Amino acid sequence: MTEQHFTISELAGEFGITTRAIRFYEEKGLINPRRAGQQRHYSASDRVRLKLILRGKRLGFTLDESRDLIEMYDPGHGNVEQLNLLLKKIDAREATLQRQLRDIAGMQRDLQEVRQRCQQALETQRKQSSKL
Amino acid sequence: MTEQHFTISELAGEFGITTRAIRFYEEKGLINPRRAGQQRHYSASDRVRLKLILRGKRLGFTLDESRDLIEMYDPGHGNVEQLNLLLKKIDAREATLQRQLRDIAGMQRDLQEVRQRCQQALETQRKQSSKL
DNA sequence: TTTTACGTTGACGTTAACGTCAACGTAAGT
DNA sequence: ACTTACGTTGACGTTAACGTCAACGTAAAA
Structure with missing residues (x-):
């Protein structure tokens, strides 16, 4: 199995958000994609993290709160x-x-x-x- | 029955928010207390509106959304x-x-x-x- | 009468969560 | 070689929801 991954715009497209938002979540320490040179490569678990963030948002959680929550999982x-x-x-x-x-x-x-x-x-x- | 009412700080105290917040909700058109001269007098229904606002907040609604919702009620x-x-x-x-x-x-x-x-x-x- | 408590209206500051450029690198297609 | 598509890092702008003064009025209490 070849470690499947996603580009930033793939995820942005799938979840209906901007790449800017995704990078912002990274700045805030909510995701940590691997790098292939400069470019970000998102794993399946990175994608799950994104899902969790968005679920948190739908419930009115701040990003800090969502990060806390996500950190509980590992x-x-x-x-x-x-x-x-x-x-x-x-x-x-x-x-x-x-x-x-x-x-x-x-x-x-x-x-x-x-x-x-x-x-x-x-x-x-x-x-x-x-x-x- | 003497039209019972509340002062701004009474409501602030009861709901654990600041008077500033309550005046802000008024600015945004979410409440409209009567005036006794300069001072605001909040009726029971104003108090209910406040409750609705705070419930909205707990569910992650914006003030604009909550105002929309409250307007549905009348x-x-x-x-x-x-x-x-x-x-x-x-x-x-x-x-x-x-x-x-x-x-x-x-x-x-x-x-x-x-x-x-x-x-x-x-x-x-x-x-x-x-x-x- | 002067403090104390509570109220008022601006006006500016702040934080979160991005949006919106600018300026640049890279890799693929023509 | 040039455009096109996609990516990158700053840096600054923006909106929501208040916080935080300042400067003032009023009414009761000491």
Whole structure:
């Protein structure tokens, strides 16, 4: 198997972002592609990292937060204190996710309510206009 | 019943934000408190608006997006086209909420996996140290 | 009356997350 | 050799969402 890789514009195209953005993520320490001379070569795992970044963005996370999250995924440098700290971080993340779930549920209820009022208003208009 | 209201610092205190932020939301057209002379007086519904803004923020919405959303909640100026457009907007929101739900689920799976690896690593260390 | 607490309106500063050039290298096609 | 396509590194510009003064008004408390 020949170590498959991607160019920067391939990834940019696939994810609908600019190459500038991708380089920016690298500046911020979120990705570290290999170099073939000057050019960047992105591995499959680099691509996954990009996915994670974008998922984070969709949930309103900052790049710093996403980097933290991504760093959790790799090996973990053994130390017991580090591991316990990592577990704490995980719990913290879980907590914010839970709150987001509640917020989404609330927003869905609100939208549903507006939707119904909206449909009723349309119903009313339909009846009114059929009276003419 | 005496129209109960809040001062700017009361709301700031309650929601853990600054008065500056609240005035900024007003500048951006998200709230419109009454005035008693110079001073702002926030009604219960102004307070609700603030809550909605903050919920939006927790989900990564911009202030402009939150204003759009909040504007959906009030009367709705009758027009049929407007109402249909509103329904479209609602559907669009719902779609992004659904994607967020998927993203959260994915992130929870990831976190769970890291948590387990982390706990296994701790287990291993425990056994190792008990060998001494 | 003077401090203290709270409010007001500018105006400028700041951070995040890029966009937008400029100026250049490289490799392939014609 | 020349263009075309793609890549690179700065450097500066921009927008959102406030923070941080400054300079001032007002009303109650000491």
